[in-house]
Amino acid sequence: MSAKHDCDLKKMEDKAEELVALTLEVCEKRIASARAPLAPSQTALSAAALTVHHSVETFLAVSKIPDLPEPK
Numbered sequence: 001m002s003a004k005h006d007c008d009l010k011k012m013e014d015k016a017e018e019l020v021a022l023t024l025e026v027c028e029k030r031i032a033s034a035r036a037p038l039a040p041s042q043t044a045l046s047a048a049a050l051t052v053h054h055s056v057e058t059f060l061a062v063s064k065i066p067d068l069p070e071p072k
Contacts, residue, residue, distance in 0.1 A: 009063055016056040023049040 027049045031038065 009060075012063070013060055016060060020049075020053045020056055023052050 027046045030045065
C-alpha cells in the first residue's frame with residue numbers, strides 16, 4: 001500500500017471511531033433519559049448502533065488486506 005493510501009485509511013479509521021462513539025453516546029443518552037420502560041424501537045436503536053460499530057470494524061479490516069500483485 002502506498003503512503004497516501006495508509007494516510008487516507010488512518011483518516012477513515014479516525015472518522016469511523018468518531019462515528020461509532022457518537023452513535024453509542026446518542027443511544028446511551030436516550031436510554032438513560034427514558035421515563036418509561038424501553039420500547040422495542042429504543043432497544044433497536046442500541047442494536048443498530050452496535051451493528052454500525054461491527055460494520056465499520058469489518059470494513060476497516062477488509063481495507064487493510066494487501067492488494068494482489070499485478071499479473072505479468
